[in-house]
Amino acid sequence: MSLEIDIIKKLQGFELKVKFNIDNNILGLLGASGSGKSMTLRCIAGIDNPDSGKIVLNGRVLFDSENKINMPIRERKVGFLFQNYALFPNMTVEQNIAFGLIKSIPKVEKANKVKKKIIDLQLIGMEKRYPYQLSGGQQQRVALARALVVDPEVLLLDEPFSALDEHLRNNMIIRLKEDLKEFNGTSIFVTHNMEEAYQLCNNIIIIAGGSIDAIGHKDVIFNNPPTLYSAKLTGCKNISKARKVEPNIIEAIDWGCRITFGYEIEGNVTYIGIRAHYLEICEEDEVINTFNCWVVFTSEALFRTKVYLKFSKPIGDEKDYNIMWDISKEEWDLIKQKPLPLKIRINTDKVIQME
Known part of the structure; x- marks a missing residue:
């Protein structure tokens, strides 16, 4: 199974x-x-057409502007799970699932295909229900069954969890991951939620303003995002302009400190970052890359505390800070009684370098 995309719109x-x-x-x-994420899916499905380029699925040319090829939607073997599921309100579950099948399929074969997807997606007993009689999770499974009943070679999922609450979303991510194990094809999952992408996907493409900003295995993208945009999009809260002042030393301009690495730094580093949960409290004196930090203010979530730190003593009630530390409430309860300044270590193994 393979999909090749090279399009401009x-x-x-x-x-x-x-x-x-x-x-x-x-x-x-x-x-x-x-x-441009959803438009990319729409071009693959044939709902919208690129201005130029080529789309090839398993050796079949779906679109080729140069050779004037534009395969009809029904012939592309593409399954599409829309953001709002796009179920027909006047159709039952089984009618919605059957809608994507071509009319020439014999009734018995069509019924068998629909029945199999109802069993596969655990929709037994809901065949005669209408969408308004279903929960959000059940509607999603009907939409997924409709996308899969056509035996697609590629499955396109356009932000399928955006309409779900947090609890149901977590359950449906687990469920969808299991369902996709049975799908013997290529899947493209569109989202702006980094946690959804990490849980479901093997490889990640980050799109910014219609262009690919970063591409690679999810662990590479999340651990070492190559650009400022990809670092921010993957949740890095601590980013500073940077310049190399020695072969192994980078000055974090916005943080007002210098970080020493155990190796010679390659390339022209213009930004550095560290994720908020990677900061470390240090009990020992004179440990490399350990800095005196003063607490400017804190912000509490349900289970975690965000601690906003400054590398110099704040003046009065100023809210200006250099770096944010994200820790559990239990850990902060043990630390907050310590005298200031706190000794905070920046582990260079966790520092993101961006050119």
Whole structure:
């Protein structure tokens, strides 16, 4: 199974220009709203057409502007799970699932295909229900059954969890991951939620303003995002402008400190970052890359505390801070009684370097 994309489409305010190849796995398209993620899916499905380029699925040319090929939607063997599920309100569950099947299929074969998906997606007993009689999770499973009943070669999922509450979303991510194990094809999962992308996908493409900003295995993208945009999008809260002052020393300009690495730094580093949960409290004196920090203010979530720190003593009630530390409430309860300044270590193994 393989999908090759090389397309250009002019959109309002920017040009969508994406080129990538994927095989039999789950690819995540991660990006902010309006970056071109959903339009990429629509072009693959044939709902919208690129201005130019080529789309090839398992050797079949779905679209080729140069050779004037534009395969009809029903012939593309593409399953599409829309963001709002797009179920027909006047159709029952089994009618919604059967809708995507071509009319020429014999009634018995069509009924058997629908029945199999009802069993596979655990929808038994709901066949005669209408969408308004289903929960959000049940509606999603009906939409997924409709996408899979056509035996697609590629499955496109456009932010399928955006309409679900947090508890149901977590359950449905687990459920969808199990369902996709049975799908012997390529899947593309569009989201702006990094945790969803990490849980479901093997490889990640980050799209910014219609162009590919970063591409690679999810662990590489999340642990070492190559650009400022990809670092921010994957949740890095602590980012500073940077410059190399020695072969192994980087000055974090916005933090007002210098960080020493145990090796010679390659390339021209312009930004560095560290994720908020990677900061460390240090009990020992004179440990390399350990800095005196003063607490400016804190912000409590349900189970965690965000501690906003400054590398110099704050003046009065100023709220200006250099770096944010994200720790459990239990850990903060043990630390907050310590005298200031706190000794905070920046582990260079966790520092993100961006050119």
